[in-house]
Amino acid sequence: MNRISEYSALAEAEIRALDFPKDEFDGLYAPVAYGMQAGGKRLRPTLLLMAADAFGKCPEKALRPAVGIEMFHNFTLLHDDVMDKSDLRRGRPTVHSKWDENTAILSGDTMLTLATKLISEVDDSILRPVLDTFNDQALRVYEGQRLDMDFENLDEVDFDRYIEMIKAKTGALLGGAAKIGALIGGASSEDADRMYDFGMMLGVAFQIEDDYLDTFGNADTFGKPIGGDINNNKKTFLMVKAIAMGGPNADALKAALRMPAGPTKVKTVTRIYEAMGMPAVSKAEVAAYSSKALAAIKKTSLSDEAREAFRKLIDKLIVRTK
Amino acid sequence: MNRISEYSALAEAEIRALDFPKDEFDGLYAPVAYGMQAGGKRLRPTLLLMAADAFGKCPEKALRPAVGIEMFHNFTLLHDDVMDKSDLRRGRPTVHSKWDENTAILSGDTMLTLATKLISEVDDSILRPVLDTFNDQALRVYEGQRLDMDFENLDEVDFDRYIEMIKAKTGALLGGAAKIGALIGGASSEDADRMYDFGMMLGVAFQIEDDYLDTFGNADTFGKPIGGDINNNKKTFLMVKAIAMGGPNADALKAALRMPAGPTKVKTVTRIYEAMGMPAVSKAEVAAYSSKALAAIKKTSLSDEAREAFRKLIDKLIVRTK
Numbered sequence: 001m002n003r004i005s006e007y008s009a010l011a012e013a014e015i016r017a018l019d020f021p022k023d024e025f026d027g028l029y030a031p032v033a034y035g036m037q038a039g040g041k042r043l044r045p046t047l048l049l050m051a052a053d054a055f056g057k058c059p060e061k062a063l064r065p066a067v068g069i070e071m072f073h074n075f076t077l078l079h080d081d082v083m084d085k086s087d088l089r090r091g092r093p094t095v096h097s098k099w100d101e102n103t104a105i106l107s108g109d110t111m112l113t114l115a116t117k118l119i120s121e122v123d124d125s126i127l128r129p130v131l132d133t134f135n136d137q138a139l140r141v142y143e144g145q146r147l148d149m150d151f152e153n154l155d156e157v158d159f160d161r162y163i164e165m166i167k168a169k170t171g172a173l174l175g176g177a178a179k180i181g182a183l184i185g186g187a188s189s190e191d192a193d194r195m196y197d198f199g200m201m202l203g204v205a206f207q208i209e210d211d212y213l214d215t216f217g218n219a220d221t222f223g224k225p226i227g228g229d230i231n232n233n234k235k236t237f238l239m240v241k242a243i244a245m246g247g248p249n250a251d252a253l254k255a256a257l258r259m260p261a262g263p264t265k266v267k268t269v270t271r272i273y274e275a276m277g278m279p280a281v282s283k284a285e286v287a288a289y290s291s292k293a294l295a296a297i298k299k300t301s302l303s304d305e306a307r308e309a310f311r312k313l314i315d316k317l318i319v320r321t322k
Numbered sequence: 323m324n325r326i327s328e329y330s331a332l333a334e335a336e337i338r339a340l341d342f343p344k345d346e347f348d349g350l351y352a353p354v355a356y357g358m359q360a361g362g363k364r365l366r367p368t369l370l371l372m373a374a375d376a377f378g379k380c381p382e383k384a385l386r387p388a389v390g391i392e393m394f395h396n397f398t399l400l401h402d403d404v405m406d407k408s409d410l411r412r413g414r415p416t417v418h419s420k421w422d423e424n425t426a427i428l429s430g431d432t433m434l435t436l437a438t439k440l441i442s443e444v445d446d447s448i449l450r451p452v453l454d455t456f457n458d459q460a461l462r463v464y465e466g467q468r469l470d471m472d473f474e475n476l477d478e479v480d481f482d483r484y485i486e487m488i489k490a491k492t493g494a495l496l497g498g499a500a501k502i503g504a505l506i507g508g509a510s511s512e513d514a515d516r517m518y519d520f521g522m523m524l525g526v527a528f529q530i531e532d533d534y535l536d537t538f539g540n541a542d543t544f545g546k547p548i549g550g551d552i553n554n555n556k557k558t559f560l561m562v563k564a565i566a567m568g569g570p571n572a573d574a575l576k577a578a579l580r581m582p583a584g585p586t587k588v589k590t591v592t593r594i595y596e597a598m599g600m601p602a603v604s605k606a607e608v609a610a611y612s613s614k615a616l617a618a619i620k621k622t623s624l625s626d627e628a629r630e631a632f633r634k635l636i637d638k639l640i641v642r643t644k
Contacts, residue, residue, distance in 0.1 A: 028468040079431060083424040102405040102471060105427060106464055109401060112434055113460040120453060127449055131442060138435045142428055146350040149424060 004046060004313055007059065011045035014063045015070060031095045031107035032114065035074045038090055043206075043317075044177045045070045050313065051181025051195055054306040061122075062184045065130070068118025069177045072134075075111035076141060076173075078104055083149070090224075112138075119180065126183050129192070133183070137176030144169025151235040162240040163204065171203030178202075188301070197296035198310065205289035206317055211236035212282040215270055227266035233257055237285065238278050249276045290314050326368060326635055329381065333367035336385045337392060353417045353429035354436065357396045360412055365528075365639075366499045367392045372635065373503025373517050376628040383444075384506045387452070390440030391499045394456075397433035398463060398495075400426055405471070412545060434460075441502065448505050451514070455505070459498030466491025473557040484562040485526065493525030500524075510623070519618035520632065527611035528639055533558035534604040537592055549588035555579055559607065560600050571598045612636050 015036055020029035045066035052062035080086075081094040082104045088094065096104035119134045120127060147165040151157050178199030182192040213222050214229040215238055229236045239257075243250050253272045259265040273279070297310050337358055342351035367388035374384035402408075403416040404426045410416065418426035441456045442449060469487040473479050500521030504514040535544050536551040537560055551558045561579075565572050575594045581587040595601075619632050 025465050025468060027472060028465060079427055083427060105401055105405060106467055106471070109431075109434065110461065110464045112431065113457050113464070116438055116453075117457045120450070120457075124450060127453075128442070128446060131438075131449075131453070135435050135439045135442075139432065142432045142435070143347050143350060145428055146347060149428070150349060 004050070004309070004316055007049040007053070008042045008046040010049060010059060010063065011042045011066050011070065014067050015042070015045075018067065027103065028107055028110055031099055031103055032111050034098070035078050035095055035107070035111065036071065038074065038077070038092065040090065042070060044073050044173060047174060047199060047202075047313070048177040048181035050309055051178045051187075052185040054302055054309060055182050055185025055187040055191065058185060062181055064121040065119050065180055065184060068115045068121075068134075069173070069180070071111050071115035071118060072138065073173060075108050075115060076145070078108040078111065080145065082108075122184055129189070130180050130183050133176050133179050133196075137172040140168045140172035144172065148235075154235070156243055157235045157240050159240050159244040162235060162237065166204055166207040167200060170207040171200040174203035174206070175199035191300045191302075194296050194300045198293050201289050201293035201296060202314065202317070205286045205293065205314070208237045208282060208286050208289065209318065211238055212279070212286070215273060216279055227263075227270070230266045230269045231261035237282060238273055241281060241285075242273060242276050242278055245276060286318060290318060326372070326631070326638055329371040329375070330364045330368040332371060332381060332385065333364045333388050333392065336389050337364070337367075340389065349425065350429055350432055353400075353421055353425055354433050356420070357400050357417055357429070357433065358393065360396060360399070360414065362412060364392060366395050366495060369496060369521060369524075369635070370499040370503035372631055373500045373509075374507040376624055376631060377504050377507025377509040377513065380507060384503055386443040387441050387502055387506060390437045390443075390456075391495070391502070393433050393437035393440060394460065395495060397430050397437060398467070400430040400433065402467065404430075444506055451511070452502050452505050455498050455501050455518075459494040462490045462494035466494065470557075476557070478565055479557045479562050481562050481566040484557060484559065488526055488529040489522060492529040493522040496521035496525035496528070513622045513624075516618050516622045520615050523611050523615035523618060524636065524639070527608045527615065527636070530559045530604060530608050530611065531640065533560055534601070534608070537595060538601055549585075549592070552588045552591045553583035559604060560595055563603060563607075564595060564598050564600055567598060608640060612640060
């Protein structure tokens with residue numbers, strides 16, 4: 001197996017095969033099933049399966065843990081949506097708007113425990129490192145979410161802290177997925193750690209890309225309205241980096257951020273970003289983190305052929321900018 | 323070691339020794355530390371330590387998992403308080419009223435992952451059964467909470483479903499604590515299962531007792547105002563059982579439940595319960611579940627001397643009615 005779409009199809013099929021208790025506990029598990037049907041790229045389970053296949057030619061042994069990683073990801077989305085009071089995700093009502101907040105909290109908790117169970121479906125010999133990797137990435141994700149929430153109350157965010165935030169909030173989960181897949185494939189602990197680094201760097205590149213697309217992407221392919229981050233004054237790569245760059249454009253940006261939300265604000269801020277060359281700055285940063293991801297892969301004992309799949313994954317994610 | 327207070331003191335000391343990251347992640351971990359300092363009886367870790375000592379004379383090996391069980395318990399209280407919009411717990415502001423709801427959700431999630439990490443601090447040879455026991459009891463707790471929430475929207479609750487709810491919401495965690503302690507002590511899987519049954523039955527007795535005390539207890543020793551359940555029309559053992567008993571008093575009870583909250587309502591409902599003999603009915607049910615708990619202990623391979631500690635634990639919990 002070597003096409004990325006084959007791994008994601010495998011993950012998707014396993015997710016669709018999930019079976020939940022019906023009847024009296026439907027109020028608990030129907031929102032879980034709904035949260036898992038959200039679709040999306042299935043990037044995290046895809047990466048886990050790819051890593052298991054690269055090291056051990058055994059993607060099928062990694063299927064349930066791959067679903068576990070996606071379950072964890074969807075648990076974080078479900079609780080994040082409650083915290084952000086977001087009514088829509090990928091065009092569908094969020095769990096708390098379709099049911100209610102208490103249901104979203106409780107079914108989210110359920111997803112975290114179900115994710116831990118799924119992740120644990122590995123050989124006894126690797127249960128402890130797999131579980132430790134999973135729990136440690138989970139704590140990093142919460143720390144990242146906490147930083148992100150703290151940033152909301154700040155006028156300016158230090159660029160290094162922004163990078164630290166996305167490493168935790170986005171990078172750690174991709175790192176954990178790659179490392180767990182590698183462990184299932186029988187990788188040495190050194191190789192598994194390098195795969196963690198790969199996932200981490202890929203995650204940072206991916207998040208910067210996502211921040212870029214929220215302003216400069218195509219609404220049809222991006223999947224949500226363009227300019228949402230600008231209207232919410234969200235501390236994105238574009239905003240944090242532009243302010244860190246300083247100068248008169250940065251001052252103009254700070255003034256524009258005080259404008260009321262709306263198309264005029266989006267247009268004004270976007271023009272300032274363009275004047276500052278932010279699209280090029282953003283692409284350069286994505287390229288830099290992609291190179292770090294590739295460098296991590298090159299340090300593993302994987303053959304050139306096996307590495308190729310991960311290079312393709314980076315290309316696939318970065319093609320999104322074009 | 324054989325006095326219950328020694329086990330609870332051991333648990334308390336280990337909880338106080340917990341160390342959390344400070345500085346930039348204080349917004350995540352300070353609410354966790356606060357939630358763990360709530361005090362209380364420390365019943366769950368005490369039971370876990372007692373079981374480890376009974377089977378293996380090794381309470382010290384069980385200390386971190388005991389803290390994990392208490393961490394899980396406090397995680398559920400933290401999220402339950404958000405769902406119930408409760409501002410006080412044991413006389414202190416709840417986490418969401420001291421900080422905010424989003425902090426309570428995120429720090430609660432953090433507690434669940436930290437609990438899983440603490441529970442996993444056992445020998446590799448028993449990691450899987452301990453982890454499975456922990457995750458399965460967690461799902462039962464969520465199912466119990468879901469049933470409890472569903473009951474709020476019902477005029478009447480079937481008595482058997484009420485018992486099922488408290489088995490899940492309260493019994494499963496005590497069962498899990500006893501079973502995990504037994505496993506750490508080296509118990510056979512049969513003995514460990516009997517300890518689960520012991521904890522489960524103890525939990526049901528304990529919850530019926532707690533429901534009783536909410537109406538008939540002493541405010542000073544109970545720790546919260548008497549009559550809260552009546553004012554909230556909460557589906558407690560007293561209400562569900564009294565309505566199941568039927569007759570004119572049950573009809574009068576249904577009418578009284580429609581009264582506005584306040585001391586008159588509490589007095590009226592309490593008098594109906596008294597007229598129906600609910601204190602005696604309640605004590606009989608507590609005694610019946612206590613007997614089931616004792617019967618489970620008798621089926622284990624434990625010596626009479628080792629069993630004695632668990633009999634004392636039941637007595638200690640049931641003495642509360644007097």
